[in-house]
Amino acid sequence: MPRLRRAAGGLASPRLSRREFFALAAAAAAACGGDSIPASPSPTVTGRLSARPVAQRTTLSPGAHVLGRELGRDDGVIYVPYSVDPARALPFAVMMHGGGGNSMRMDFTLPLAEEYGVVLLLPQSRKGVWDAVVGEFGADVTFLDGALAQVFSGCAIDPARVTLGGLSDGATYALALGLLNGDLFTRLVAFSPGFIKQVDRNGKPRVFVSHGTRDTVFHIYRGQEVVRQLREEGYDVTYREFEGGHEVPDAIAREAFAWLS
Numbered sequence: 001m002p003r004l005r006r007a008a009g010g011l012a013s014p015r016l017s018r019r020e021f022f023a024l025a026a027a028a029a030a031a032c033g034g035d036s037i038p039a040s041p042s043p044t045v046t047g048r049l050s051a052r053p054v055a056q057r058t059t060l061s062p063g064a065h066v067l068g069r070e071l072g073r074d075d076g077v078i079y080v081p082y083s084v085d086p087a088r089a090l091p092f093a094v095m096m097h098g099g100g101g102n103s104m105r106m107d108f109t110l111p112l113a114e115e116y117g118v119v120l121l122l123p124q125s126r127k128g129v130w131d132a133v134v135g136e137f138g139a140d141v142t143f144l145d146g147a148l149a150q151v152f153s154g155c156a157i158d159p160a161r162v163t164l165g166g167l168s169d170g171a172t173y174a175l176a177l178g179l180l181n182g183d184l185f186t187r188l189v190a191f192s193p194g195f196i197k198q199v200d201r202n203g204k205p206r207v208f209v210s211h212g213t214r215d216t217v218f219h220i221y222r223g224q225e226v227v228r229q230l231r232e233e234g235y236d237v238t239y240r241e242f243e244g245g246h247e248v249p250d251a252i253a254r255e256a257f258a259w260l261s
Helices: 018-031 103-116 139-154 169-180 220-232 250-260
Strands: 063-066 076-080 090-096 119-123 157-167 187-191 206-212 237-242
Touching: 076 103, 076 139, 090 103, 090 139, 090 169, 090 250, 103 119, 103 157, 103 250, 119 139, 139 169, 157 169, 157 250, 169 187, 187 250, 206 220, 206 250, 220 237, 237 250
Parallel strands: 090 119, 090 157, 157 187, 187 206, 206 237
Antiparallel strands: 063 076, 076 119
16 A cells, blocks of 8 residues: 655645646646636625535446546546445545645545545645635635536435545635535544634534644644634544644544545
């Protein structure tokens, strides 16, 4: 089994379709240009997601599906394990990359998704930084709602095992969006989060938090404070503190997937 440890700013593994991702990115860059069109006012985005599991059978073929392929760009990956029974309701997880990263920074979760039979979505933020981490909910939520709808229409997902997670800024975003949409996400995973954004709360998802004692990006106090706040509000929190930096050790990643599946 390859090592799964990943730092938030580490390089993506060449595993899967890295070459294809670079080719898609180059094609998208070449396609940019042309006359600008005056933008119409954008509708208010509340952060509430409408997509819900609907499929009774998994019809999406096993393996990796590149989102945005038909538009010549990289919007992330949907991964369907090869080992799953199409007639069985499956656990599902969204794993969100850190700030300035891309979806393939979370590719260390792919072997775990296969091992534990978890349908996986690795989304790509619209501008490299998740919107509500630095401002308000916007284009990232709109995109994510569409990506979720695509998963839910093609895969039989167990509504009791729907997880939203992430690393670093992706963890901060997952907590914000997950607490707001706790009537959809039953579990939240936060690897080295920065803080809890104040949002309306819906539902009561269980939460898994991990943080390194030598983290120089978000001090260990940040993770401890996140856990303290959630527990004071009555959330069921599993907390794993480890000797290390801004990263996801093998054992932590494996425990999180066993927990969410």
